[in-house]
Amino acid sequence: MATIVFGTLGTIIGGPIGGAIGTLIGRQVDSSLFGPSSRNGPRLTELAVSASSYGEPLPRHFGRMRVAGSIIWATDLVEHSETQGSGKGGPSVTAYSYTANFAVALSSRPIQSVGRIWADGKLLRGEAGDLKAGGTLRIHTGEGDQPPDPLILAAEGEARCPAYRGLAYVVFEDLDLADYYNHIPALTFEVIADDSFDLADVTGSLIEETDAAVPLDGIAGFTGSGPLAESLQALGQVLPLEADAGGEELVIARGRRQDSALSLPEAAVAVRDDAFGGASGFSRHRAPPPGRAPSVLRYYDTGRDYQASVQRACGQPAPGEPATIDLPAALDAATARALIERAARRIDWTRESISWRTCELDPAVAPGAIVTLPQIAGHWRVRDWEWRESGVELSLERMAPAGADAAPALASEAGHANRAPDEPLGTTLLAAYELPLDSTGANPDTPRPFAAVSSTSTNWSGAALYADHGDGELHPLGPSGRTRSVTGAVTAALPPASPLLLDRTSRLEVTLADPAMTLVPASLEQLADGANLALAGEEILQFARATPLGGGAWRLDGLLRGRGGTATGPHSAGEPFVLLDSRPVALDPAILGNAGGRLVAAAGRNDPEPVTAPVLLGGITLRPLAPVHPRSTVLPDGTLRLNWTRRARGGWQWQDGIDMPLVEQTESYIVTLGPDDAPVALWPVSTPKLDISSAQLAALSALAPAGVLRVRQQGTHALSPALQLYTLP
Template identity: 40%
Template sequence: MATIVLSAVGTVLGGPIGGAIGGLIGNAFDNEVLFKPKGRQGARLSDLQVQTSSYGTQLPAIFGTMRVAGTVIWATDLQETSSRSGGGKGRPSVTSYSYSASIAVALSSRPIRAIRRIWADGNLLRGAAGDFKTEVGAFRVHPGDEGQSPDPLIASAQGIGATPAHRGMAYVVFEDLALADYGNRIPSLTFEVEADEGAVSLDRIAGELSGARLAGPASISVDGFAASGADRREAVMPLVEAFGLGLRSGADGLALVDAGAAAGTIADETLAQRVDGRAIDPIEHQGGSADGVPVALSLRYHDAARDYQAGMQRVTRPGAGRSESGIDLPAVLDPDAARAVASDRLRARWAGRARMTVRCDWRALGLAAGDVVAVERAPGLWRIEEREWEAMAVRLALRRLPGGGGAPPMGAGSGAIVRPVDAPHGPTTLLLADLPRITDGVANAPLVVAAASGGAGWRSAALFVTGASGEAVAIGRSAGRAVMGVADTVLPEGSALLVDSGQSVSVTLLAADMVLLSVDEAAVDQGRNLALLGRELIQFDTAERTGAATYRLSGLRRGLRGTDWAMAEHMAGEPFLLIEEGRLVEPLAVQGADGEAGSVLRVSAVGIGDVAPAEVMLTISGEALKPLAPVHMRARRDGAGGWTIEWTRRSREGWRWLSGTDVPLGEESERYGVEVLDGATVVRAQEVTSASWTYGADMIAADGMDGRDVLIAVRQRGTYAIGRTASLVLTL
């Protein structure tokens, strides 16, 4: 007696498919050589997304295009760079540290063609165009061919004699990868590996994994596949299970086959009517219960539309049932193909409940386990699971295949995905601004801020301050990408006392993905939508998008924080900057310097995409130190031939008038400089310590100003600077 069994461990259709590969017993092939069973299962989809560094970790063989994490096979210690900032007047010094590292990551036990995108902690590190979003000294790809040489960096660290070339293994090397964007640690990396051009057939995959001992269906292909497992059986089993393949042994060797067309027909004339002289029924039918078939089946796969992350398609069958089943397929499919595979497998399990035993005469010896046949007495197609020759009869164990059920509806979706922007870093735009203090409290040093930004792919830039000697000193990196642009229209002069609902200004931002939002009065009161336009600080409550990157701003609050003096200085093309503290850097404070009014600050920025540094020069005016110009100047006769001039003081500490009393002084003492001007000539100057001054009759006569028009100018003298002027014209 000789028995050839297709499904000794599992079943071909309706359950685990281990038997389709590992359970073919007999003289067909040496099972111990080709598919020796092991105790572990192959890798699941999640294994491809987790970066490892453990010794002995298995490396998958990549076919087509896949996203894999790989295994860290070599790394240097973290390289530390320290920088000290602060330490100026009233500020403690702060020492900050940044780190970089060089690492090698193994990706595939099979040669690859190229590396495309790379993700670090889920964010793009390298774009499709090959541009890096974070600084890296060098990047090398070793494709895994037989002529591969040792990596020069690893060889310099370990010695050329102790450095393997890793031939047959594809890996990459990063030199001095900056880690600041990843919390100063080595991030979790995943790579878009392109091992083959285009889709790869199952015939090619099975042939390579088995050393050309196993053929496969050339009609089935996948866009990518990661083969792993304890042996060849485990490596190819996910494909067998997902596509419902059978194993056929023929004159040409072993082959994985799909259902396809019938290889032959079991005709009535070949059926055995008698065995050992006794009459038999040549066909016996068996059936399984519906409860043995899951009510739903999910296929988990890699979805190219989701950047090769895991996707899932779930199909259900009608009727009662409670159990569900799932298949992990480490292959790349589109959603419609994945849904079709899941539907085929569920229908196969439903149809596979029907089994049949057929006894035939010697002519059935031409059929092999794994063949798909038709039976004249039974509808549909059947796969041969066992073939037994005994007592001059051939016994065939058959399981029904699905057929005629139609295809699932098209239009399966990939689901939503938050995809990092893949755009070139592009050039850096740098802006320096000398601002009044924008938070509560009183400043004791100028507030000079640097804002840097760029297009959609821009992330950050290294900042440098150039001293009087011409030496550029690194001061760290810029803050996050600032929302900035230029004014398209000229904003007319307005009132700093009322909400300006009649005027608007149009601005164009640096990139279309930058957004300005409308807010309510409560949000404005909390400081939202504060912006620098030219040198005036404004707030807006309405932002109307008028183009790809253009907005019309209205509902304006003008001349904020004492910048009403700048309302008359607007021009088309002047800079616009949305003030967000987390996106600003203080280059003077970083250096531990306070800066002096009248001094010149030169700052340059260099980003990954900059051919030349972006350079800006600013003469410091110290807006944060200047007392505000007085308001409500008024004059009245003193009854003795002179005039009394009065005004209302404003304060650098009085942005929110909460108590209803006078605003805080905000200076060491209250002092004002008063000047009387005849045209451009100062005819009298005097300092007073209260918010009024009398220009007496004797002063007027002494100055020769009786009957003349004069300009009375008042400036507050602060602790660190003299404020801007308030004035009125007076006819004496």
């Protein structure tokens, strides 16, 4: 095979002398490369990653292949910095990120497009063409009129910027390297060069006047990374590709032109003593079995994202290392199994050969032609012919009978592949809120704002958070991270209930943002330790049982309402739901500010516009809790004594015999009569007690009959909600 291919190419390139040289080289290759070696064909590169070595040949790709490419242009990494200050004289933090600009050559012949792109084994570009990292991708298909890339043109100038016509390449602009440890990742590309191709496309314009319309059935893609002879040799291992350069054009696989075999005349007898055949005019030979017949085929499997795979022919394995064919082609497992089975059977039949002499010159009887012989059964293929004084001497090899080389119906399995998930980029969901002061030693003078950032898809890389003080200007709050918070929405109304008892009758129904998100039940002991804390609207509650209803819907019952001093509803459908665990992101209160119209904004990679959310429970960290347990007593002298019990921010565990701690700087209360915004009377007191004399009580009753007395705790930063103490007669 190699002799024919090399000799043919040598003749076309350099005439008869070149043909002789090519034939000599081909014989040397036959004996040194394809004889003792147990591996035939170009070595598969196990999906080598992109490199930038000088002098590396750029391969030609046909059909669909996964290739590495060569980096042909790049700039230095671009550094980006973002400084976030904590305010109030606190230290600032500067975060650095990096992007890259570079170009990767893919094919030395034009292609149609680029499909998926893998970076460090993960999908960088999906089947739908979505780039899963920040940046811009431009594809140049290698047409003869393609313009220069604008980024390279701007960086290098017109005089130093080629258009790379005839070369397919891609350009990455500002590719975000945060996912790749701030270095250019190892890239491989799914190149879509042709919808379909045959051997004539492989030979292409490298050889003129060629008839090579040989179908390559089942081969989805092929890569030629060396001389054309190497590509033909690689394909010739699994497909019969005899070449004939004796006429005006190179003909490959002449047998495809025939509807039936050609009948040769009787063999001619030569009179020379050294001629073969004696009185018969032909000689028959049978070569010994090959020591290591090809029984293993290595290829790129289309069912495993073009990973290198192996198929083996059936039968008793020969001793020693099996002969392996390396085919740089993209196949499915069934096609690869059929190819190696047919190759193993075809080589066994070609051990039988005949040397035949004829005196009739037929131009159709050329290398690759299929012939029959008088009184000898079977079909034979012409390997070569030689003109001598005694006639035309033909070298023939036995062809397998019809169906003898057909691959048996054997199962084929490519093996398991852990494919990189190709999910669409998720959009950002956001809920912002402030939490009450906890009992873990947090600063009682600092608000506790949080952002619950999530998405409907697991393929979400986080978002950048910003504060809007109400004027539209965005102040950076930092990244959200990649962890999604468990968020959703209330789907059914929830009536109010007492915060003092376990609510066994109400049911909270919610729908989570992603059906894959889950909620878990908790025991009463776990509830006492703070488990299953959630925000519904502007109420913080806990739930003991979580029942999935399907499609991301859940029913929560066994509720503890009004946690952290929040109001207990009612709630309506559409209010946000957030699981208050460790996943929400703490925000810098100095940057967020305390303006009335403040918003939190989030900008993710797939968000067309920043997502904004108001801050729920605004001010609850610094606002004292309303007093409880109002008591009124009329003393013997007619004095009205009002008492109440103090509560403290962060003091959620009531302990018998221990007074609640004073979190505020001083203990102070304001008792009012009448509306909160326009009270009729006001009493500031420093203890949880107020005495109103009988005379003063009568005057107040005349001034505001049926008026209501309320008390608020005066905190360091705010007033608490009011507690109703007494209604005047």
